[in-house]
Amino acid sequence: MNPIDKYLTYIRTERRYSGRTADIYADVLERFREWTSLPAEDIVKALTVGDIRDYQVYLSDKLKLGARTISQHLSVLSGFCTYLIRQGLLESNPVKLIGRPKVPKRLPSFYRETSMEEYFDQTDWEPNGNYKDRLAHIVVTMLFSTGMRRSELIGLRIKSADFDRNVLHVRGKGNKMREIPIISSLSQELSLYLQATESLLGRARLPEEPLLVTEKGNALYPMAVERIVAEELGKVESIAGRKSPHVLRHTLATELLEKGADLNSIKELLGHSSLAATQVYTHNTIGQLKNVYNNAHPRAKRGGNNGD
Secondary structure, three states: HHHHHHHHHHHHOOOOOOOOHHHHHHHHHHHHHHHOOOOHHHHHHHHHHHHHHHHHHHHHHHHOHHHHHHHHHHHHHHHHHOOOOOOOOOOHHHHOOOOOOOOOOOOOOOHHHHHHHHHHOOOOOOOOOOOOHHHHOOOOOOOHHHHOOOOHHHHEHHHHEEOOOOHHHHHHEHHHHEEEEEOOHHHHHHHHHHHHHHHHHHOOOOOOEEEEEEEOOOEEOOOHHHHHHHHHHOOOOOOOOOHHHHHHHHHHHHHHHHOOOOOOHHHHHHHHHHHHHHHHHHHHHHHHHHHHHHHHHHHHHHOOOOOO
């Protein structure tokens, strides 16, 4: 097996990258290999500072790719180089010596609290409702209530739910495990949902089986989750923008910040590897920060005057 295929197998099996992410990595590495005109077995020969700098120029000047896409290509190549170093196939990472194009910061979208309240008011779950509606409701509820990634939701197993402690055991990026607390109403809905799946399938289910399943008893897949979220949030008139699991994740982070949760707690909840990834949500709370500042700052209370 050539180095590229070995690396792709590594990120899929050991690092447990999502299928979509692994496909992106495969596409980037294949495009780089095609540019080098080398067979995959000899790709290490092209992993030099000069070649990668020339490739960056090719992406920018020839393909007219944006800064964000070029940065993604360089990140994939850097991860590949790091892997090759660990395998003893490369001495150092040449990508670290390449300047990255400046990428404009993309602020996360989020739904207003009133919009989510409108959704839950309109779609209050029914214990005896049809299975499709119950599944759709619990997908949105779990994503919004826990801030899980789509891949993490799909990866949940029945044994992931600890109803005694009201927590979910979630396997995140890099195969890291974390606990996410769930509110009592979600715990109750989830428990009743599991009973409904056993009634639907006509059998008891094993702890290792997927937590959420389709009407045919199959594990949920990425596009099914995307479709459910889009259809459910499409019922809310005040939600006009993108309707996706990731925006629900952003929404929870924003609301927690606005309610006073500290960044470190939100970092642990979302499974971020660094605090910097969590800090991007603080832009959404600047309005509240200004109010707190104006109400609490001694000079602001005096209208900015130096006297009493």
